[in-house]
Amino acid sequence: MTNLVKIIRFHEKGSADVLRIDELTLPEPGPGEVRLRVKAIGLNRAEVMFREGQYFLEPTLPSNIGYEASGIVEAVGSGVDTGLIGKIRSTVPAFPLNQYGVYGEVAIVPAEALAAYPERLSFEEGTSIWMQYITTYGALVHNGHVTKGDYVVLTAATSSIGIAAIQIVKAEGGIVIATTRGADKRDELIAAGADHIIVTSEEDVATRIMEITQGAGARIIFDSVAGSGLAELARATAKDGLIMIYGNLAPESTPFPIYESWGQGAQGKPFKMMGYTMFSITGDPVALKNAERYIFEKLESGQLKPRIDRTFPLSEIANAHRYMEKGQQIGKIVVVI
Numbered sequence: 001m002t003n004l005v006k007i008i009r010f011h012e013k014g015s016a017d018v019l020r021i022d023e024l025t026l027p028e029p030g031p032g033e034v035r036l037r038v039k040a041i042g043l044n045r046a047e048v049m050f051r052e053g054q055y056f057l058e059p060t061l062p063s064n065i066g067y068e069a070s071g072i073v074e075a076v077g078s079g080v081d082t083g084l085i086g087k088i089r090s091t092v093p094a095f096p097l098n099q100y101g102v103y104g105e106v107a108i109v110p111a112e113a114l115a116a117y118p119e120r121l122s123f124e125e126g127t128s129i130w131m132q133y134i135t136t137y138g139a140l141v142h143n144g145h146v147t148k149g150d151y152v153v154l155t156a157a158t159s160s161i162g163i164a165a166i167q168i169v170k171a172e173g174g175i176v177i178a179t180t181r182g183a184d185k186r187d188e189l190i191a192a193g194a195d196h197i198i199v200t201s202e203e204d205v206a207t208r209i210m211e212i213t214q215g216a217g218a219r220i221i222f223d224s225v226a227g228s229g230l231a232e233l234a235r236a237t238a239k240d241g242l243i244m245i246y247g248n249l250a251p252e253s254t255p256f257p258i259y260e261s262w263g264q265g266a267q268g269k270p271f272k273m274m275g276y277t278m279f280s281i282t283g284d285p286v287a288l289k290n291a292e293r294y295i296f297e298k299l300e301s302g303q304l305k306p307r308i309d310r311t312f313p314l315s316e317i318a319n320a321h322r323y324m325e326k327g328q329q330i331g332k333i334v335v336v337i
Contacts, residue, residue, distance in 0.1 A: 008103035008317050011062040013053035016321035021314070022062075027108050029077035034084060034114060036091070036107045039123035041314075041335040042068035043324055044131050045159075045247075050097055051321070057098045064101025067093035070126035071107075071337075073114070080111045089114040090126045092134070092292070094282035103317065105337055115292055118299050121306070128306035128332035131278065132164035133295045134288075136222075138281035139244050140168050141294065143274070144220045148173030151218040153209060153233065155179045155225045156249060157189055160332040163307050165222055166193045171303040174220075177212055179205060188330050192307070205229065209236035217241060217269060226254040234260035239269040244276040307331030 005026050010018040029035045047065055049055040059065075070090040076082055091102055094113045102109065117126045140146045152169045154162050157178035169176050170193045178194035180186070186197045198208045209218055217238035223230065227250020230243075234257035237243055248254065261270060281287045298304040309329040312320040314337050324333050 005105040006314065007064065007105070008066070008101075008314070009062045009064055010051055010059070013051065013059065013061075016051070016318040016325070018051065019065075019318045019321065021317070026106065029075055029080070029108055031078045032080060032111055033077040033108050034073050034080060034111045035075040036069060036071045036089065036102070036109060036114075037074045038069045038071040038102060038105055038107050038337050040070050040127040040337065041066055041103055042070075042127035042131065043320055043333040043335065044068065044093075045324065046097070048321060048324060055097070057096060059098050063098065064103065065097070066101045066103035066107070067091065067095075067097060068127050068129075068131055069102035069107050070117075070123045074106075076111065084111065084114070087116070088119070088123075088126070090117055090129060091115075092130045092282065092288070093278065094288065103335070105314070115296075117296065121299070124308050124311060124334045124336065125306045127334060128160065128308060129295065129299070130292075132160045132306075132332070133168070133298075133304060134281055134291045135161055135246065135278040136165040136168045137291045137294055138278055138287070139222050139246065139276055140165060140174075140220065141172065142281060142287060142291070143244065143276065144222075144242055146172045146174045146220060150174040150220060151177060151209075151213045151216070151238070153177045153179065153218045153221040153223075153236075154194075155221075155223045155229075155233075156181075156247070157194065158185050158330045159224065159327075160307070160309075160329075161224065161246075163192050163331050164304070167304050168298075171298055177209060177218060185330065192330075200229075204232075206232045206236040209233075213238070220244070222246065225249045227252050228255065230254055231257040231260055234271065234273075237269065237271040239271070241269075241271040243271060243273040245273070246276045246278075308334055310334075311336050
């Protein structure tokens with residue numbers, strides 16, 4: 001084993017061009033840590049924001065980067081069970097991105113941030129699990145209590161989170177209303193399991209949701225876009241429904257839909273609205289264990305199946321980031337080692 005390994009870092013904030021492949025001395029895990037020999041890396045939009053200096057955590061330069069990787073545990077620090085060595089594991093994004101990062105041939109991560117996944121899954125699938133499924137589990141199951149017959153609206157539904165959300169809603173017997181900007185994604189969303197598709201560039205979103213739900217509105221809206229379109233979604237939310245905002249893709253600010261939230265007279269339909277991030281689950285040990293158990297069981301049963309959009313070699317990490325920035329993927333972008 002060589003004493004040098006390739007690690008992706010950035011020495012200044014900026015575009016994908018700042019990502020560098022640095023050759024560094026093989027790192028050793030500290031107390032409570034493990035070293036993972038990385039086989040595949042799953043990319044997330046949060047990492048693009050982190051690289052640009054737009055994330056809620058500030059990078060310490062030169063900075064490592066990356067939340068999700070799969071591979072083989074090859075070393076453990078003090079206080080960690082040596083029985084982990086040789087085990088296949090993937091990383092749960094339950095650590096600060098400005099303290100740990102997984103882009104590279106190896107990654108040092110807290111031992112508690114490792115999780116097993118079904119053995120039949122490939123490394124590429126194994127790195128495409130936790131961010132998307134914990135995010136959607138926390139929103140739809142933990143907070144939304146989605147159940148059979150619920151209408152659930154998913155915005156920007158072709159992302160890895162969107163595809164995961166479709167699978168979880170269907171696993172719980174709900175009815176998926178997926179939105180997308182262009183009609184070219186319609187067939188892909190139907191194939192992914194969505195029951196209804198709304199093309200936002202061609203259709204009035206609120207009107208279509210009310211038509212689909214026969215005037216009742218959607219009980220859950222899981223929104224990654226925000227912006228001015230939030231008021232339109234609010235008009236199509238069921239009485240006592242729940243809107244969860246987990247992203248901010250819109251170029252404009254997001255006004256609070258105050259009039260829509262009040263309802264109108266005796267026939268009004270007031271609703272609940274909350275900001276949501278996956279970290280409300282990963283920061284709660286009990287909720288995290290429940291999420292991991294749920295996801296593992298659904299993966300085993302085949303109700304959840306990670307979808308890989310495209311893979312890149314490690315040497316093309318900058319191109320992989322550029323591809324993610326285009327927002328055209330359907331499923332997960334993966335870098336293989």
